[in-house]
Amino acid sequence: MQPYRSILFVPGHRPKWVDKAIAAGADCVVLDLEDSVPAAEKAAARATVAESIARVRETNREVGLFVRVNPLATRLTGADLEAVVVPGLTGIFAPKIEQATDVLRYDALLDHFELRNGVDGLEYIVPVETVRAIHNCLEVATASPRVGAMIGPSAEHADIAREVGYEWTPEGQETLYLRSRVLLACREAGIHALTGLWEDLENLDGLREFAVRGRQLGFRGMIAIHPSHVATVNDVFSPSEQDLEFYRGLAEAYEKAEAEGVGALRYRGLHIDKAHYDKAIQWLDRAEAILRRGER
Secondary structure, X not given: OOOOOEEEEEEOOOHHHHHHHHHOOOOEEEEEOOOOOOHHHHHHHHHHXXXXXXXXXXXXXXXXXXXXXXXXXXXXHHHHHHHHOOOOOOEEEOOOOOXXXXXXXXXXXXXXXXXXHXXXXXXXXXXXXXXXXXXXXXXXXXXXXXXXXXXXXXXXXXXXXXXXXXXXXXXXXXXXXXXXXXXXXXXXXXXXXXXXXXXXXXXXXXXXHHHHHHHHHOOOEEEEOOHHHHHHHXXXXXXXXXXXXXXXXXXXXXXXXXXXXXXXXXXXXXXXXXXXXXXXXXXXXXXXXXXXXXXX
16 A cells, blocks of 8 residues: 555545545545435435546546445445446545454455456555454454555544543543554554544644654554645655655665674664664655655
8 A cells, every 4th residue: 555644534425525635635535425425415425436536537646545435234335336446446445344254245345346347456444443343453454455554543532432432632542552453453464554533623733743643653644534634644744854864874874884794883873783774774665655656
């Protein structure tokens, strides 16, 4: 999966909002067919979403385009996928997954509709929304090659808050364990780790602080629910010039020392060895991928 920094939700039945999301600079847009679409409008929204994907791809090949379908238990998932698995779609935001067999059920549906509709390579973004999903997050993360990202839950009022019963705080201590479980599962599975959303639309300072804490923990992108949040999220999860200089210098210093037969050295007052070098190379690979996306 691409190293998306910002994943912005848009109601699927509001096509003009898709344009606003892209104009805001979101790396990835999720067109929603679930919670933000009234039941009476879901059928029509499917066609609207398919049209939005085709329209966006006429001028933009880079932005990620995912669709959040209705959960398997609603028995609407198949009809959703039948309509929205179209050329130009990047993947599916797959809600209410709790175990590996849920992923495989999505796989069976996608295998069918990809073949029928001439689409391939679709990926999943998987939110962790229930207690059972927390317990099974590693099983889910490794259930299918399609699973490209998982989300560490943090919302104040969403499903996970109701299920766990925590009292939300801006500092996020009440979800630290939950998010850490998901983060470690993502690392073991080798997939993109995303932190959950910040719900206070007007508190951009709080958003920045929350996003920074998520990055410090190890997350590499974040869910957003309003275009005004995108710039802040992108900034927090982008490599800074200072960090680029530091890690490039570290890699160069180690490579020079290694060529001279030295395995440990001093760099800007720090003791460094191959473990530091390996981290620097991994960090630089991700940073370069982000920078390349920004240049397109």
